[in-house]
Amino acid sequence: MQLVVARIGRAHGIKGEVNVEVRTDEPELRLGPGAVLATDPATAGPLTIETGRVHSGRLLLRFEGVRDRSAAEALRNTLLIAEVDPEQLPEDPEEFYDHQLMDLDVVLADGTEIGRISDISHLPSQDLFIVERPDGSEAMIPFVEEIVTEIDLENQRAVIDPPPGLIDDSQAEIASSRDAEDEN
Template sequence: MQLVVARIGRAHGVKGEVTVEVRTDEPELRLAPGAVLATDPAATGPLTIETGRVHSGRLLLRFAGVTDRTGAEALRNTLLIADVDPEEMPEGEDEYYDHQLMDLDVVTEDGVEVGRITEISHLPSQDLFIVERPDGTEVMIPFVEEIVAEIDLEEQRAVITPPPGLIDDRAEIASSREAGEAEPEKDKAGDDA
């Protein structure tokens, strides 16, 4: 099975290094020197990682055969894809590969069906489940501990505890006025007493 592990960013310097946006929790394994990665677009690869280093908090890679800035810029926005055994599990207890989460049924703790995960969106601050509801609409659910209570791969479901308004657009808004309370009358200017 193939997993996207990084996206190539802009060139860094003049010797062929590129910045990469890491999309794996195991960059030391997937993006190590000597790794051969498929690419999207396929015509760009495969690419063999020659060197890797961290500079100012960003991972920089150099690929075999890419020796200058022009060659590095030509790789910009290329996705790096690793072959992974489908039975392989991430090292962390509460970590999952995207393919394990795809098509899971999403239900609330009290058993209400929300929908099915159709996509995982990886944002800088958190990951999002894109969930297709039974009526065909989509809802985005942050993949955070406070909302996703349980991932049960055997039962093929994700149990969530959504805050009000997350999965429905009819969030209750507390009003400071009681329903039916009349507005007080205003004094009319210019009345003679």
């Protein structure tokens, strides 16, 4: 199974280093020297990591055969893809790889079906499940423990306890009218 682990950003310096936007919780495992990564677009790779270091809070990588700024700049916006054993699990039992969460059924605690996870968006503040609803619409569910109360891989489901309005606009209207009554 393939997993996007980083996106190459701008070149750094004149010796072929690049900034990378890390997209894995295990950069030391996936982005260490000697790692061979597939690329998207495929014309850029595969790339083998020669060196890596942190500079001003950013990960800098240098790849074998990339020796100058021009060659590094040509890699900008390339996705780095690692081959991952689908049976491999993160060390922390509270963490999950994206491929484990994709296509899980999303249900309320009472079993009411909400939809199916179709994508996961990794934002700076939190991750979001993009849930395809049975009617074809999409809902965005923050992947935080206050809302996603259980991930049950064995039964292929994510149990959620959403606040009013997150899933159903009518819940938001009811909550808003209650708030208005409370103010009076």
